[in-house]
Structures are given as C-alpha cells and as structure tokens.
Amino acid sequence: MPAPLADWPYPVGSFVCHQCGNCCRGDGFVELTEADISAMARSFGMKEPEFLERYCQYHKPSRRWHLIDQGDELQSCIFLTEDNRCRVHTAKPEQCEGFPTRWRSANIADYCEGWRAMEGKPPAKRKTI
Numbered sequence: 001m002p003a004p005l006a007d008w009p010y011p012v013g014s015f016v017c018h019q020c021g022n023c024c025r026g027d028g029f030v031e032l033t034e035a036d037i038s039a040m041a042r043s044f045g046m047k048e049p050e051f052l053e054r055y056c057q058y059h060k061p062s063r064r065w066h067l068i069d070q071g072d073e074l075q076s077c078i079f080l081t082e083d084n085r086c087r088v089h090t091a092k093p094e095q096c097e098g099f100p101t102r103w104r105s106a107n108i109a110d111y112c113e114g115w116r117a118m119e120g121k122p123p124a125k126r127k128t129i
C-alpha cells in the first residue's frame with residue numbers, strides 16, 4: 001500500500017528512512033532542474049558552468065543535466081559519502097527530495113530498507129538496485 005503524500009522530512013506515515021543509501025546508487029539518473037543546478041552550485045560556492053563541468057553530464061534524449069556517479073561498482077552518486085550521507089543535503093535536488101513520498105519506483109521494496117521495514121520485510125540481501 002503506498003505511503004500517503006506528505007511534506008519532507010520524515011516521518012511520513014510509518015515510513016522512516018534507514019539511511020541505507022540505496023536510492024543514491026545503481027541504475028537511473030538524478031535529473032536536475034535549473035533551480036537545482038543554481039542551488040547546488042551556490043552551495044559549493046561555484047559558478048554554474050564550473051559545477052556542471054565537474055559534477056554533471058548532459059543527457060541529450062531528455063535535454064537535461066544529470067548528476068554523474070563515482071565510477072564505482074555500485075554506481076554511487078557523486079555526492080554520496082561513505083556513511084550514506086548526501087554532501088549536498090542543504091541543496092538537495094528536487095528529484096531526491098521527493099523520494100519516496102512524492103514518487104517511487106515500482107520495485108522500491110527491493111532496495112529501500114525503510115520501505116521494506118514499513119512493510120514488515122527483513123533487510124534486503126542486495127546492497128544496490
């Protein structure tokens with residue numbers, strides 16, 4: 001049963017983020033809005049072109065900028081720390097901020113530990129989507 005829509009941050013219904021970091025890894029992209037780019041660049045004290053060059057790639061089909069990953073096996077977002085924190089938390093992109101209360105993938109229970117716990121499921125065996 002989907003969780004009710006509500007404002008960030010947690011708790012939302014009975015959902016509590018377990019900070020497993022799995023929503024910041026794996027296939028898929030963080031698509032950025034112009035406001036996201038502006039806010040993130042500002043949070044790093046960078047000009048937007050410099051920020052885009054360093055942390056983003058342009059996705060021609062969608063005509064949107066995406067965050068790059070760290071090039072690791074788990075395809076971790078460039079801003080994910082080793083302890084599953086977001087380095088850009090104060091300027092988190094809209095897409096990230098909305099997960100999983102405003103949007104979520106159909107297979108969320110495969111990887112989101114908070115969602116699994118809410119549904120009474122044991123921790124997932126795999127560490128990434």
Ligand code: SF4
Pocket residue numbers: 023024025030067077078079080081085086087088089092093096
């Ligand atoms: S920007 Fe932050 S919240 Fe979004 S995927 Fe990257 S690490 Fe996760």
Ligand code: SF4
Pocket residue numbers: 016017018019020021022023024099100111112113114115
């Ligand atoms: S996958 Fe779910 S529990 Fe894990 S960090 Fe993301 S929102 Fe939190």
